[in-house]
Amino acid sequence: MKISKSIYKLIIPFLIIHISVISFAGVNELSDYYKTIRCLVCEGQSIQESDTEFAINLKEQIQKKYNSGIPIKEINQELIKIYGEEISFDPPKNHILLWGMPLIVLIIIFIFIRNKIRFFKRV
Amino acid sequence: MISYLGNSIIYISLVLTILFYINLLKKVIPSTTSSLKLIYFINLIPFGLLIYAFSISDFTLLNVVENSYVDDPFFYKVTSAWGSHEGSILLWVFLINLFGVFFLYKNQTVEIHKNILFISTLFILYVIVSSNPFIYVEANENVLGLGLNPILQHFLFVIHPPTLFLGYIGLIVPFVISAHMLVNKKFSEKLFKEMLIWSKISWFFLTGGIVLGSYWAYSELGWGGWWFWDPVENISLIPWLLNTALIHSLQVSIKSNQLKLWSLNLGLYCFIASVFGTFLVRSNLIVSVHSFATDPLRGLFLIIIIAYLLAMTVRLNIKSISNFNEDSFDLISRESFLLLNNIFFICSALVVFIGTVYPLFSEMILKTSVSVGAPYYNFAFNLLLAPLILFMAFAPQISWGKHEKKDEQIPFIIIFSLLVCLVSYYFLNNFYFALSVFITVPLFLKSILVLKSNFNKNISFYSQWLAHMSIGFFIIAAVYTEQFDYEENLLFEKESTNEIKLQNNKTAIIKNIKDEKFQNYQKISVDLLISDGQKEKELSPSKNIYQPSGQVTNEVSTTNNLFSQYYATISTIESNKVGINLVYKPFINLLWLSAIMLIFSIFLSVVKKR
Amino acid sequence: MKRNLLLPVVGLVVLVVSVLFYFNQSTNKNNSRDEVSILIFKTPDFINNKLINENTLGEFYIVNFFASWCKPCLAEHPLLMEMKKKGVKIIGINFRDDEENFKEWINEHGNPFEYILRDDGTIAYEMGLIGVPETFFILNKIIQKKIQGPLFYEDIEKYL
Numbered sequence: 001m002k003i004s005k006s007i008y009k010l011i012i013p014f015l016i017i018h019i020s021v022i023s024f025a026g027v028n029e030l031s032d033y034y035k036t037i038r039c040l041v042c043e044g045q046s047i048q049e050s051d052t053e054f055a056i057n058l059k060e061q062i063q064k065k066y067n068s069g070i071p072i073k074e075i076n077q078e079l080i081k082i083y084g085e086e087i088s089f090d091p092p093k094n095h096i097l098l099w100g101m102p103l104i105v106l107i108i109i110f111i112f113i114r115n116k117i118r119f120f121k122r123v
Numbered sequence: 124m125i126s127y128l129g130n131s132i133i134y135i136s137l138v139l140t141i142l143f144y145i146n147l148l149k150k151v152i153p154s155t156t157s158s159l160k161l162i163y164f165i166n167l168i169p170f171g172l173l174i175y176a177f178s179i180s181d182f183t184l185l186n187v188v189e190n191s192y193v194d195d196p197f198f199y200k201v202t203s204a205w206g207s208h209e210g211s212i213l214l215w216v217f218l219i220n221l222f223g224v225f226f227l228y229k230n231q232t233v234e235i236h237k238n239i240l241f242i243s244t245l246f247i248l249y250v251i252v253s254s255n256p257f258i259y260v261e262a263n264e265n266v267l268g269l270g271l272n273p274i275l276q277h278f279l280f281v282i283h284p285p286t287l288f289l290g291y292i293g294l295i296v297p298f299v300i301s302a303h304m305l306v307n308k309k310f311s312e313k314l315f316k317e318m319l320i321w322s323k324i325s326w327f328f329l330t331g332g333i334v335l336g337s338y339w340a341y342s343e344l345g346w347g348g349w350w351f352w353d354p355v356e357n358i359s360l361i362p363w364l365l366n367t368a369l370i371h372s373l374q375v376s377i378k379s380n381q382l383k384l385w386s387l388n389l390g391l392y393c394f395i396a397s398v399f400g401t402f403l404v405r406s407n408l409i410v411s412v413h414s415f416a417t418d419p420l421r422g423l424f425l426i427i428i429i430a431y432l433l434a435m436t437v438r439l440n441i442k443s444i445s446n447f448n449e450d451s452f453d454l455i456s457r458e459s460f461l462l463l464n465n466i467f468f469i470c471s472a473l474v475v476f477i478g479t480v481y482p483l484f485s486e487m488i489l490k491t492s493v494s495v496g497a498p499y500y501n502f503a504f505n506l507l508l509a510p511l512i513l514f515m516a517f518a519p520q521i522s523w524g525k526h527e528k529k530d531e532q533i534p535f536i537i538i539f540s541l542l543v544c545l546v547s548y549y550f551l552n553n554f555y556f557a558l559s560v561f562i563t564v565p566l567f568l569k570s571i572l573v574l575k576s577n578f579n580k581n582i583s584f585y586s587q588w589l590a591h592m593s594i595g596f597f598i599i600a601a602v603y604t605e606q607f608d609y610e611e612n613l614l615f616e617k618e619s620t621n622e623i624k625l626q627n628n629k630t631a632i633i634k635n636i637k638d639e640k641f642q643n644y645q646k647i648s649v650d651l652l653i654s655d656g657q658k659e660k661e662l663s664p665s666k667n668i669y670q671p672s673g674q675v676t677n678e679v680s681t682t683n684n685l686f687s688q689y690y691a692t693i694s695t696i697e698s699n700k701v702g703i704n705l706v707y708k709p710f711i712n713l714l715w716l717s718a719i720m721l722i723f724s725i726f727l728s729v730v731k732k733r
Numbered sequence: 734m735k736r737n738l739l740l741p742v743v744g745l746v747v748l749v750v751s752v753l754f755y756f757n758q759s760t761n762k763n764n765s766r767d768e769v770s771i772l773i774f775k776t777p778d779f780i781n782n783k784l785i786n787e788n789t790l791g792e793f794y795i796v797n798f799f800a801s802w803c804k805p806c807l808a809e810h811p812l813l814m815e816m817k818k819k820g821v822k823i824i825g826i827n828f829r830d831d832e833e834n835f836k837e838w839i840n841e842h843g844n845p846f847e848y849i850l851r852d853d854g855t856i857a858y859e860m861g862l863i864g865v866p867e868t869f870f871i872l873n874k875i876i877q878k879k880i881q882g883p884l885f886y887e888d889i890e891k892y893l
Contacts, residue, residue, distance in 0.1 A: 031610065038494045041864050044353050046496070049346035051694060054864050057829060057854040064855075082861040089496025095485070098495065101477050102503045105470045113462065118451035 033072050034059060036090045037079070046089065125176045126184055129169050129257035133247060136165045140244050147237060155233045159240070163220045163227070166243060170204075170217035173256055177204040182266045186210065186256040192268040194643045194670070195276075202281040208421070209256035211284065212249060215401070218285075218292040219243040226296055230317060234307075238299040245428050253420045269672075276669075279339040287332030287359055291397035293325025294362060297369065298394035301387040305439045310383050318390060319373040320729065322366055325393075327725045329363045334718040345677040345692040347610065347706040349714070352500045357479045358400035361472045365393045368468035371461045379523050381450045381458050384443045385465070391436045396472070398429055403479070453525040460518035467511040474503045505555075509562050512598065515591055516565035520573060532572065540564035551607075559602040563595040570595075586728035593720035600686075600714035612694065613703040625705070629655045633701060644669045646678075649693060649701055653682070660684070664691040664703065686712045767876045769796070769869070770859035773824060779849040785824065790847075794822040795892075796869040797846070798862055800830045801838035806866045809883040813845035821892050822847045828857050828865050 034048035039055045047055035065075050079087055093099055139162050147155075173186070178201050182188050190207040191200055205214045223239045250256075300318045304310055336359065341349040350356065372386040402425040452458040478495045486492045517533060543564050548557035570592050578584070613623045613631055621633040634650035648665030664680040677692045687709040695702035773796065774785050797813060799806040813823060825846030827835050835851070850856065860869065863881050868888075870878040880888055 036496065036498055038496065044351070045346065049348065049351075052864075053829065054862075057857060057862075060854055061858040082859070084492060086492040086494050089494050090498035091481075091493040091495055095481070095493065098477065098481050098499065099502075102470065102474050102506050105473045106466070106507075109466045109470060113466070116450070117462070 030063065030066055030072075033062070033076075036088055037062075038087055038089055040083065040087065124183070125172060125181055126257045126259035129172050129176075130255070132165060132168050132172070133251060133257075136162060137244070137247060137251075139165065140240060140247075143240070144237070147233070156227065156231050159227060159233070159236050160224070162240060163223045166220040166247070167217055167224075169250075169257070170213045173210060173213055174201055174204045177201055180268065182268065183259060183262045184256065185258040185260045187268065188260060188266055189269050192643065192670075194267075196642060198281070199276050205284055207256070209250075209254040211288070212246065212254050213256055214285065214288055215292065216243060216246045216250060218288055219246065219295060222292055222295055226321070232303070235299050235303045238302060239295060242295060242299075242432075245431075249424050249428065253424055277339060277343050279335050279343070283332060283335040283339055286328050286335055290325050290327075290329030290332050291359075291362060291400065293321060293328055294366065294394040294397050296321035297325070297390040301390035302435070302439065305384075305387050305391075305443055312377065315373060315377050315383075315386070318386075319370065319377065322369050322373065322390070322393070323725055323729050326363075326366050326370060327722060327729060329359070329366060330718070330722050330725065333359050333363060334715075334722065337718075338715065342679050342681070343676075345679045347608075347690055347692075347704075347708070349604075349711070352478075352497050354479050355404055357475045357500075358403055361400060361475050361479075362393055362397040364468050364472035364475065365389065365396055368465045368472075369393055371464045371468075375458050375461050379452070379458055381452055382462065383450075384446060385450070385462075388440055388443065389465070389469070391439065395429070395432055395436055396476075398425075398432060402426065402429055455521065455526045457518070457521050457523045457526075460514060460521055463514060464511065464518070467507050471504065471507050474507065475500070478503070505558070508598075509558065512562045512594065513565065515594070516569040519587060519591065520569070520578065532569070536565045536568050539568065553606050556602050556606050559598050563599055566591060566595040582731040583728055586724045586731070589724035589727065590721055593717040593724060596713060596717035597721070600710045600717060603710045604708055604714060608706060608708050610704065610706045613705055615701045615703065617699045617701075625653070627707070629653055631703070631705065636696075636701065647693075647696060648678075649696070649703065651680075651691060651703060653689060653705075660689060662689060662691045664693045666693050666696060683712060686710050686716075688712060769871050769874050769876060770856060772856045772859050773826075773850065776850045776852070776856065779827070779851050785848050790822055793870075793872050794824060794847075796824045796826060796860070796871060798826045798828045798852075798857060798860075798865045798867045800828045800865045801834040802830065803865045805883040807842065809866055809868075809885075810842055810845065812884050812886065812889055814843055816889060816892060817845045817847075819892070825849045826856055827851045828862070829854050 031048060035046045037047045037058065039045045039047045039050040039052060039058075041052055041054045042050045045055075047058050062075055062079075066072065076088065080092075085092060091098060139158075143158055143162060146158075175181075176184050176187055177191055178197065180187065180191055180193055180200060186207060186209050187203075190210070191203045195203070204210045219239065220243055223236065223243065226239070227236065297318045300314050300321075304314060333356075336356070337349050340346070340351065340356075369386065369389050372382050372389060375382045376386045402422065478499055481495050482493055516536070517530065520530065540561055544557045544561035547560045548554070551557070570588060573588070574580075609626065611625060615621055615623065615633050623631045625631055630653070632652040632654065634652055637646075637648045637650070639646045639648070645668045646665050647668075648663045651662040651664070653660040653662065660682040662680040662682050665678040667676045667678055668674075669676065680691050682689050687707065688711045690706040690708055692704045693702065694704045774787055777784055795816070817823060823846050825844075825848065827849060829852070832851070839849075866883055868880045868884055869876050870880075
């Protein structure tokens with residue numbers, strides 16, 4: 001009983017940091033947004049880094065839409081509808097196996113250690 | 124001639140190896156150490172031969188024709204030897220045997236060496252089956268060679284792959300030692316110490332290789348970034364993360380006799396991860412900037428090697444898993460915190476692994492293609508590394524076994540760092556930077572305080588201190604560069620505009636445009652001045668056009684401003700206009716400095732004994 | 734005994750699965766948009782400056798993206814000419830090109846297109862263009878097939 005209590009003491013700072021990271025994660029600016037779009041003709045680069053006709057055109061089109069007041073979220077949805085999920089380096093959150101993985105792995109390892117390693121009780 | 128020689132040496136070594144194993148089975152061992160030495164040395168020859176063939180441009184070898192060019196500078200001719208797939212696999216064989224030779228000086232246990240030799244033989248078979256660099260072609264006077272990919276003609280590229288390979292293959296020693304101890308179920312402190320030293324050596328090269336690769340990408344690819352979460356980069360990161368975990372858990376195994384099975388099982392996976400990395404790069408399964416042209420047979424054979432090693436590893440895991448619960452220690456103790464470190468590093472390695480193979484999985488199972496990139500990894504690493512670094516501040520001062528005295532500084536340090544964090548958030552208005560301040564300030568503060576305390580200080584303390592400090596610097600620098608860099612696209616027109624005002628009130632001026640001819644390329648460079656009225660900074664980005672392929676590369680030009688850097692590339696160059704892409708990278712040099720400190724710290728801890 | 738059996742089985746399964754993974758590289762990337770963009774019918778034709786009449790177009794037609802700066806486009810040009818001879822209707826979309834260069838290109842190599850639209854990249858974006866040349870085969874307003882890169886004889890055999 002005592003042990004599990006002190007484990008929670010350790011876990012609380014993680015949770016605080018985790019929640020704050022999750023709530024703040026997001027892209028605000030256009031050039032940051034470009035970094036999340038894959039240049040489909042150039043093997044692993046984002047359009048921000050690429051000078052191909054494909055990337056230049058995409059940047060121009062997105063800029064046009066952005067300037068006319070369409071929020072980035074909607075631009076992104078449209079882009080994914082046109083080019084498929086592959087275009088975005090930021091996979092949709094419904095890939096639970098992917099996004100949940102850090103926590104799943106952490107939990108598995110914690111359970112493993114709890115079962116396999118005996119902690120002395122603190123006096 | 125060289126083709127004939129190379130092939131025969133490979134077969135001779137194969138025959139000798141088989142004889143060695145037959146003798147081992149029959150238990151007639153006249154002088155095993157010297158026969159081991161002989162086989163190791165024979166296995167070193169083929170790669171030397173290949174280098175020789177490249178250096179004299181021997182076009183009777185297909186591999187030389189495909190990867191070298193007569194007029195390349197001598198230096199690049201030699202380094203083309205590992206620019207191709209065949210060459211790099213031969214380098215892999217060479218390095219396995221090199222480590223074998225060095226390890227033989229320290230430890231003559233045949234039981235361990237036979238495993239090194241076995242793995243080396245697997246790769247020699249691989250060379251024979253699907254990637255033989257010694258394939259003969261009829262010499263022809265008109266053949267000038269197809270040339271090394273010009274993007275690879277860079278000094279850093281020359282040392283980057285061998286360094287990284289040294290790191291990968293250095294992990295073979297912890298691998299065979301772990302396997303040996305797990306099979307025999309006899310744990311000796313001597314072997315654990317050897318394992319630690321070799322994993323530190325490997326860590327030294329791995330870190331060096333990763334940093335070199337990153338610096339090469341930064342200064343050669345011209346994209347202005349230093350880490351792209353490209354599959355190949357990820358793959359070099361996985362063994363690094365696992366190896367970091369291994370170094371920490373081995374401390375526990377040596378100093379307090381705990382977590383032995385844990386370290387040994389981890390030691391197995393470090394090497395598996397590096398073989399797996401090679402496989403992913405070579406098989407072209409995952410699209411990346413580093414893609415090599417390949418045929419399916421190559422990947423298949425590597426898969427068989429990995430599947431075999433993995434099956435053996437899993438077998439040893441299952442055997443040892445029932446004995447895991449022998450470990451016990453206090454919850455607040457050094458052991459416990461090192462274990463925590465392991466959890467986070469292993470977890471990060473798994474996350475990188477999953478992110479890298481997820482697109483593959485998704486395409487085959489879910490039938491949709493996705494790309495996993497920076498947003499995912501940033502999310503996952505923030506999650507995992509933030510708490511880790513926070514603990515890194517306090518964990519090194521916690522005593523082994525059982526921690527008795529409470530550290531009264533902790534609340535003050537946390538409150539202080541929270542204050543600094545809030546202040547930095549108020550002024551810079553950036554969440555990520557504030558977070559990085561919050562997690563690194565305790566580390567810096569505690570590091571300074573511990574220097575004044577009467578904590579036991581020796582070389583291993585200082586190397587650990589330096590390593591942790593440089594991680595702190597690295598994080599601050601990395602977050603700052605990524606959050607506060609800015610980019611400008613300047614378009615100069617020849618007649619009208621050759622001066623443009625920048626965002627930070629400086630002016631960019633074009634001086635002149637040069638067109639020069641070199642041994643194997645033509646260079647068009649632009650001289651650019653950035654001035655603020657008094658001081659001037661010079662930049663000269665260029666475009667190189669290489670012979671014989673006609674391929675064009677962008678050459679980056681940078682100029683330093685203490686820790687910050689201007690980074691310029693030519694985006695377009697036409698008869699009447701010049702486009703320059705100018706990036707301001709604050710604190711980027713601190714990042715490289717911290718990486719050098721990190722490498723130096725491990726160097727310190729490796730050499731301290733001698 | 735059981736444990737000894739388990740291990741080879743696990744190894745075998747790992748091997749089989751990994752081999753399957755390796756050879757089963759499906760190229761199913763069919764999750765992008767499959768309807769033709771209406772912008773095609775809202776952009777005036779370059780030659781007679783009229784909008785394309787959907788009714789005269791018929792239910793099957795081809796949309797081909799090209800540019801004068803694009804070398805592979807020249808490689809597929811004869812095939813397009815041949816298709817035109819056989820009466821296949823092709824809408825040519827000139828992607829991000831200089832007007833003079835484009836006119837010169839058409840005059841020099843001939844015009845295989847029923848209609849030609851000039852595009853600053855907007856139509857290309859809507860259609861999900863990856864790079865020129867790219868050809869879309871359209872039946873009843875639905876994109877049946879798209880071919881990235883120059884066409885080969887085998888690709889269009891059945892339309893000739």
